Amino acid sequence: MSGLRERLAAADAFVVAAELVTSRGVLEQRDGQQVWDLAHRLAECPQVDVVSLTDNPGGNPMIAPDMLANRMRELGQEVILHFACKDMNRNGIESRAWKAASAGLHNILALSGDYPVAGQSGTAAPVFDIDSVGLLKLLSDMNAGVEEARAPDGRLAGTDFFLGCVVTNHKLHEREVLPQYLKLEKKARAGAAFAINQVGFNARKDSELLLWTRARGLPLKLLANVYLLTRGVARVFHAGRIPGVVVSDELLAVAERHGAGEDRGREFFVDLAAKQVAVARGLGFAGAYLGGHMPVETYVEILERAAAISGEQWREAAKEIRFDRPGEFYLYGSDPETGLSDGVEREEYLRSRRERRTDLKVPxxxxxxxxxxxxxxxxxxxxxxxxxxxxxxxxxxxxxxxxxxxxxxxxxxxxxxxxxxxxxxxxxxxxxxxxxxxxxxxxxxxxxxxxxxxxxxxxxxxxxxxxxxxxxxxxxxxxxxxxxxxxxxxxxxxxxxxxxxxxxxxxxxxxxxxxxxxxxxxxxx
Ligand code: SF4
Structure with a gap:
């Protein structure tokens, strides 16, 4: 089986990644066993190309993904290992990176990480010795061979990390959206080869991100985030309890309506996720990154429904994924036909640039x-x-x-x-x-x-x-x-x-x- 790097390199690539959130407690306990069973079944699922293992998401301590990653590799499953900067300084991260490289784990998703919100006997102290861009540089430097006086040629042998990053594009203000885009460019310069965007339900914003990376000529493969909602999860996201994740008032209302149904909205939410996958493929993303708590059968169902959206039907589906917020900033205009981004900088934005108009007072x-x-x-x-x-x-x-x-x-x-x-x-x-x-x-x-x-x-x-x-x-x-x-x-x-x-x-x-x-x-x- 070819690896993530090779799959993404293919011109017509559409890679399917499944996110797996690890549990608390030892792996042999009930929660750990459930995660391991799912990991095992994902490894056997032919529709899933790569399993992405989270690193203390939401700032909560969970079992380290490294062990699961090792076991999944033994099953022949390609994995992405998340590396966050919140719980380790640069030396701890480098040490973990050597361990991953030695175990043959090369796909790394570099993140700053969520601020710690929990910990035994009180909240943990955050580390953030370096940030996601510093981490990409650290790992890129390891790929190039770290200087080491005692090593032959004065350098350690280079690692072979294939580096990815995250971009959080579903933001409200210009002063949030454009800095995110610019930081993505810096991440690419620091060595990121692929990027996954944060959870959001707005095809216009996703198409804008894709067009922007193309306009800037970034050598990045973009994977579109597709998240299977439930009514409960929509409430959590809407309340802003997961940093960077957005569910608008309108989407929450829709989720409440469907969630009150007999199937608790399952049909609607699976369909929405399938449409997100189809739209990602239609737009030209290099893959879909599926998240949410679901059994393997649901992953398969989402992907099969997405495959059934054929030809240009994805454009109609895109019209149903348009949950932005009042006053949300867009860099580009929208195509009146599809509602997707047209790739042309909006006149209002250009005027504000010309006039050097700011939303915040400059002290x-x-x-x-x-x-x-x-x-x-x-x-x-x-x-x-x-x-x-x-x-x-x-x-x-x-x-x-x-x-x-x-x-x-x-x-x-x-x-x-x-x-x-x-x-x-x-x-x-x-x-x-x-x-x-x-x-x-x-x-x-x-x-x-x-x-x-x-x-x-x-x-x-x-x-x-x-x-x-x-x-x-x-x-x-x-x-x-x-x-x-x-x-x-x-x-x-x-x-x-x-x-x-x-x-x-x-x-x-x-x-x-x-x-x-x-x-x-x-x-x-
Ligand atoms: S939101 Fe801005 S100020 Fe707050 S931690 Fe992130 S980068 Fe720093």
Whole structure:
């Protein structure tokens, strides 16, 4: 049997992935046995190409997917292993990655992960040492061969990971939708070869995503999320209890109506899922990603019903999957015939760009920070060299002067930015919004998928990346929101002067542009 990589490479590929959520407790217990039985039956199901195993979904501790993945591989089943960043730091993740590679598990879905909501004796502390983009880079670097002085040729042998990611496209505001698209592009640059979108029930949004990735020339295979609803699940999704997953008021009303029927809406929900599969195939997605709690027979039923929607009938089906929300943002217009995306940027959006119109107020301190950055802190700023020389002297002077300079820096940055003294400053990367305090997941390469109509997944404040998008749009620079190299924070710098680290080439920016360029900027080469 060919692997996921080979299947997706085929020009006419339409891959079927089934998501399997692991259980709590040891595998031999009742819940574990039920999951294992389903895993076993999915492995025997010819319609399912790959089984995707979740990693503590919803921030709840579950049995690690690795063991199930190993057992399924022994059955000859292709699997995707989810890797989330919420419960492990980069070393733990690297260690887990070596283990997966050694076991022949190559398909990895890289995620930031949901914020932890549970734990024994209280809620667990989140880790988020790196984010999904940092994780893709880490795994891509392992593929290229990690530097290791003792290894022959100075590098470890490369792994063979086939990397995927998630995009959460069913968002309400422009300041959420476009940052998600741009982050997807960054994920592709960091090594993602396939992407799965988050649960949603809006064919126009899905067609827009597909057209956008094509317009940008992204080398990504997209799998469309298809979720089998029930009335109960629709209520949970509608209440926003699963980050990034949307069920609109209208869809909830439909689910309530059908759910009150004798079959509890089964016929309707299976049919809706089948139509989602057919529409995904018709639109040109590379596959469908089926989720929801169901027996194997239901997977098969959904796929058979989808196959029965032949020819161009999927276009009619698409008209029934149009559950958006009032005022929902679209980048492209819609085809009046089908209601699907037409791939043409809407005039209203273009006008707002031309006028640099923002939905959020751009604070004066951002305008001031930009000016100071351009004058002092940017590598090509007129005063960068002078600043570097000052900090070289401070470094060589007494510890007392060093401390005083650091206190002075904090006196400016704490009131202005609520600086947490991480020492590896990302303020210029995120339009002068700090990712340390107000971002629950320390996302330094774009927004996570959990925003709630612009608000943070965890806090009741505007997502830092939504703020950054608006600030940049005021200057016509929003396309560059996440451009540039992958940002990975160096934790060794915590509690040290970020200004000194910038001027003396110790922070992530210096690493990304190269030490020689820093020396040139300092005028000390
Ligand atoms: S601020 Fe934005 S990116 Fe950070 S955790 Fe909240 S929603 Fe996610």
């Amino acid at each position: 004066a301190r951002y305008r001031l920070s930009r000016a100071v950055h351009g004058t002092v802190f940017a590598r090509d700023a007129p005063l960068f060299g002078a600043g570097a020389r000052v900090y070289e002297r401070i470094e060589r002077s007494s510890p007392g002067l060093k401390r005083a300079a650091h206190v002075l820096e904090q006196a400016a940055k704490v009131p202005l930015f609520d600086c947490q003294d991480c020492g590896d400053c990302s303020l210029p990367d995120i339009a002068y919004v700090c990712p340390e305090g107000p971002c629950a997941k320390n996302q330094r390469n774009g927004p996570c998928g959990g925003t709630r109509d612009g608000l943070c997944e965890v806090y009741d404040s505007e997502c830092i990346w939504a703020q950054a998008y608006e600030r940049l749009k005021a200057y016509g620079e929003e396309d560059g929101l996440v451009e540039g190299p992958v940002v990975i924070k160096n934790n060794a710098l915590r509690g040290t002067s970020a200004w000194a680290n910038t001027f003396l080439g110790r922070d992530h920016n210096a690493k990304n542009i190269g030490a020689a360029d820093v020396r040139t900027a300092r005028g000390t080469h």
